[in-house]
Amino acid sequence: MNDKHKIIAGLILFVAIVTVPIWLNMGKAAPVPEPVLSAQAKAAKECVRETAYMKVEHMQLLDEWRDAVVREGKRVYVNSSGKEFNMSLSNTCLDCHSNKAEFCDRCHTYASADPYCWDCHIDNPKEKE
Amino acid sequence: MERSRREFLKIAGISAVGLGTAPAVKVFAAEVLGQPEMRLGKDALMAKHWGLVIDTRKLKTSEDIKPMVQACHKIHNVPELGNKNHEIKWIWEEAYHNAFPTMENKYLDERVENTPFPVLCNHCENPPCVRVCPTKATFKREDGIVEMDFHRCIGCRFCMAACPYGSRSFNFRDPRPFIAETNKKFPTRMKGVVEKCNFCEERLAVGQMPACVEASNGALIFGDLEDPHSKIREVLKENFTIRRKQTLGTGPSVYYIV
Amino acid sequence: MLELALKGDKKYWGWIVALLGVIGVGFGVYLWQLSFGLGITGMSRDVSWGFYIANFTFLVGVAAGGVMVVLPYYLHNYKAFGKVTILGEFLAIGSVVMCILFILVDLGQPMRVFNVMLHPTPNSVLFWDTVVLSGYLLLNVVIGWNVLEAERNGTKYPKWAKPLIYISIPWAVSIHTVTAYLYCGLPGRGFWLTAILAPRFLASAFAAGPALLILLCMVIRKITKFDPGKEQIQALAKIVAYAICLNIFFFLCEVFVAFYSAIPEHTDHLKYLFVGLHGHGAYVPWMWASMILMVTGIVLLVNPITRKNEGVLAVACIVVFVGAWIDKGMGMISGGFVPNPMHQVHEYIPTVPEVAIAVGVYGIGALVITLLYKIAVSVKIEVAG
Numbered sequence: 130m131n132d133k134h135k136i137i138a139g140l141i142l143f144v145a146i147v148t149v150p151i152w153l154n155m156g157k158a159a160p161v162p163e164p165v166l167s168a169q170a171k172a173a174k175e176c177v178r179e180t181a182y183m184k185v186e187h188m189q190l191l192d193e194w195r196d197a198v199v200r201e202g203k204r205v206y207v208n209s210s211g212k213e214f215n216m217s218l219s220n221t222c223l224d225c226h227s228n229k230a231e232f233c234d235r236c237h238t239y240a241s242a243d244p245y246c247w248d249c250h251i252d253n254p255k256e257k258e
Numbered sequence: 259m260e261r262s263r264r265e266f267l268k269i270a271g272i273s274a275v276g277l278g279t280a281p282a283v284k285v286f287a288a289e290v291l292g293q294p295e296m297r298l299g300k301d302a303l304m305a306k307h308w309g310l311v312i313d314t315r316k317l318k319t320s321e322d323i324k325p326m327v328q329a330c331h332k333i334h335n336v337p338e339l340g341n342k343n344h345e346i347k348w349i350w351e352e353a354y355h356n357a358f359p360t361m362e363n364k365y366l367d368e369r370v371e372n373t374p375f376p377v378l379c380n381h382c383e384n385p386p387c388v389r390v391c392p393t394k395a396t397f398k399r400e401d402g403i404v405e406m407d408f409h410r411c412i413g414c415r416f417c418m419a420a421c422p423y424g425s426r427s428f429n430f431r432d433p434r435p436f437i438a439e440t441n442k443k444f445p446t447r448m449k450g451v452v453e454k455c456n457f458c459e460e461r462l463a464v465g466q467m468p469a470c471v472e473a474s475n476g477a478l479i480f481g482d483l484e485d486p487h488s489k490i491r492e493v494l495k496e497n498f499t500i501r502r503k504q505t506l507g508t509g510p511s512v513y514y515i516v
Numbered sequence: 517m518l519e520l521a522l523k524g525d526k527k528y529w530g531w532i533v534a535l536l537g538v539i540g541v542g543f544g545v546y547l548w549q550l551s552f553g554l555g556i557t558g559m560s561r562d563v564s565w566g567f568y569i570a571n572f573t574f575l576v577g578v579a580a581g582g583v584m585v586v587l588p589y590y591l592h593n594y595k596a597f598g599k600v601t602i603l604g605e606f607l608a609i610g611s612v613v614m615c616i617l618f619i620l621v622d623l624g625q626p627m628r629v630f631n632v633m634l635h636p637t638p639n640s641v642l643f644w645d646t647v648v649l650s651g652y653l654l655l656n657v658v659i660g661w662n663v664l665e666a667e668r669n670g671t672k673y674p675k676w677a678k679p680l681i682y683i684s685i686p687w688a689v690s691i692h693t694v695t696a697y698l699y700c701g702l703p704g705r706g707f708w709l710t711a712i713l714a715p716r717f718l719a720s721a722f723a724a725g726p727a728l729l730i731l732l733c734m735v736i737r738k739i740t741k742f743d744p745g746k747e748q749i750q751a752l753a754k755i756v757a758y759a760i761c762l763n764i765f766f767f768l769c770e771v772f773v774a775f776y777s778a779i780p781e782h783t784d785h786l787k788y789l790f791v792g793l794h795g796h797g798a799y800v801p802w803m804w805a806s807m808i809l810m811v812t813g814i815v816l817l818v819n820p821i822t823r824k825n826e827g828v829l830a831v832a833c834i835v836v837f838v839g840a841w842i843d844k845g846m847g848m849i850s851g852g853f854v855p856n857p858m859h860q861v862h863e864y865i866p867t868v869p870e871v872a873i874a875v876g877v878y879g880i881g882a883l884v885i886t887l888l889y890k891i892a893v894s895v896k897i898e899v900a901g
Contacts, residue, residue, distance in 0.1 A: 415624070419853075
C-alpha cells in the first residue's frame, strides 16, 4: 500500500472539485423571490385552489390538467366552491397571471427549475406581437 | 383528481392504522366535501365515432383546397419550413394516383385525373400508429379520434413508419421561428416530437366543427358515423365512397366520394 | 478484474486515446444535434429512420451472433469453443451498448426515454425490444463476468450461472426476432412485410457476428500472447459460410415472391434499390456491391482450400461483414421507406454530422470491447502462464 499518499491526495482533490459550487456561492445567499401578482390576479383574490395548495402543488395540478384535457378530453375544472375554469395553461393561468416573467420565472429561476411548458405553450396570450 | 383521491386513500389508510379511526373520519369529511371535479364543456360536440366524407366532385382546382389547408395550418400553428425534408403538414393535396396508389387506373376519367384530393390523418378504427407507440403518446379516444399527447412523445418515429398514409410529420427542428402568425389559443410544438391532424378535437370540445370542414364550402361533411340519422350517414347512404388502402384493414374514418 | 484493463503498453493506451478522440468528436456533434434537433441529419418526413436505426439493426445482429460460440460450447459440449466463448459474450456486450446508444441518438426527445418504462405498452414492439435488449446486456455481463472470474480463480463458475447461460441462448435469438418484428408488422411497408424478415435478420446476424469475431481473434493472436486457436477460427468460419449462404438464399426467396407475384408494393422497393425508381437510384451501386461482396464471401468460405488459408479467410470475413452491413444497414431501412406511402420517391442520404455521431457510437463500442477483451485476454494469459 505505497499508494497511500496518492490516494489521499486524489480524494482531497475530488472533494474539493465536487464542492466548488458551495465554496463559490458561500455567503452569497440570494434572497427568496416573492412572485408578483398581476392586477387581475389580485382582484380575483383566489386561484383555482387555495393559495397554499397552489404554491406547493401547482405543477401537480397542471399535470392532472394536461392528462384530463389531452387524454380524456375533459376541459372544465370545477373547484371545491363550484367555480368553473377552462383547463388551459395559456388561456386560463396566463390570462390572469399575465406577468409570466415576474410571476413564474422568478421562482423558477431561483429554484433552477426549468419547465419546458413554454417550448409549446405560448407565454402570454394577450401579448401583442 | 386521480392523485388527490389516491392521496386521500393513503392518508386515510395511515390514519386508520396509526391513530385510530376518529382522525380518519375527519380527513374523510374534509376531503370528500371539497372534491374538485373535471368534466366536459357544456357545448362539447360528442359522437360515438367521428368521421369525415370528402366530396371530391365539389373540388375542381387547388384553389378549392387551399382555404382548408390554410385554415387548419393557421389555427394549429403548423410551421412553414422551407426545407422539403423537414416539412410539416396536417392536411394537404395529392393527385388521385398518389392518394390511392393501390387503385391506380391506366385510363382515368379526366375529371378525377385533374381533381385535387385532400389527404389527412384517417383516424383509423384500427390504427397501426397507436399499436406501435411505445409510450401511448398516440392513442385512440372513445369517439374514434386518434390523438397525440405531445408531452409524452419521445420522438422515436415508429408511428411514422407504421402509418400507411404518410399522415405524420416530425419536428426536425424548433418550429416556432417558422410560424408566420401564431395562434395564441393553441400551443405550438417543440422540436423532436411527431404531429398530425387531430380532427380539431379542441374545436369539437367547444362546439365548433373542424376548421377544414368550415372552410370547405360544403365539400367536407363531418359527423357521427355510428348515428344512423346523422348527415354523414345520409351522404354515405346516397353515394358510393372509397377509402384509402382499404385492403390493409386499418379502417379509415375518412371517406371519399369520387 | 477491472484493474487488468488499466495495465497496458504504449500502443494500448495510444489506441484508447485515439478512440476517446473519435468519441469526443461524435459527442460534440451530438450536442449540436441535441440543441438543433434531428434536422442536422438527412432524414425526412418520408424517410423518417436513417443511418442510426440502420446501424442499430445491424448491431443487434452482431450482438446476437455472439451466441454462435456459446451454443456449441454449452449445448453440444464442443470443448474447443471454451477458449472463445468469453470473446463472443464480450462482443455481444459491446454491440448491445452500441444498439442502445443508436436508439438514444435517434430519439427526438431523449430526455423522455424513460416514458417507455413509465407507461409500459405491451402492444408496442419497441417496448419489447427495450426489454429484450437490456435483458441480453444484463445476461451477458453477469455470465461473462462470473465465468471469467471463475476461470481466473481456477474454480468452476457458480451453479446459478448455468440456467442463465441456457436462457441466454434463445434470448440471443429473441433480440433479433423482436428487432425484425419492429419492421415486418407494419401494414403499409411492402418491403418489410414478409414473414422471412426475422429469419433473414438472424442469418445475416450469424454471418456478420462470427465474421467479426474471427477478425478480432486474429487481431488478438497478433498483438497478444493469447491464441484463440486455429480450430476455433475454422469452426467459426464454417458458421459464417453457411449463415451467409442462408442470408443470400432468404434474399432470393424475397426476390422470387416479389417479382413472380409482381405486386407493385413489393417490387417497387427492390427495384428502387437495385435498378432505381422514377429516375432515382442512389443505392444501386451500393446494393450491387453488397451482393458481389456476399457472393465472394460464399465462394471463399465454402471452398475448404480458401477457407483454411487464414489470410484469405480474413479477407472473406471483411467481405462478408461489409456486404452484410450494406445490405442490412443501408438497404434495409432506406429501401423500406422508398417509395413512400404515396408512391413518391424521396431519397435519403446521410449527412456528415449524422455519420460523425454514428462513428462516435462505434468508438464507444470499440472502447467497451477493447477494455473487456483486454481483461479477458489478460486472464487467459495469467491462467495459462
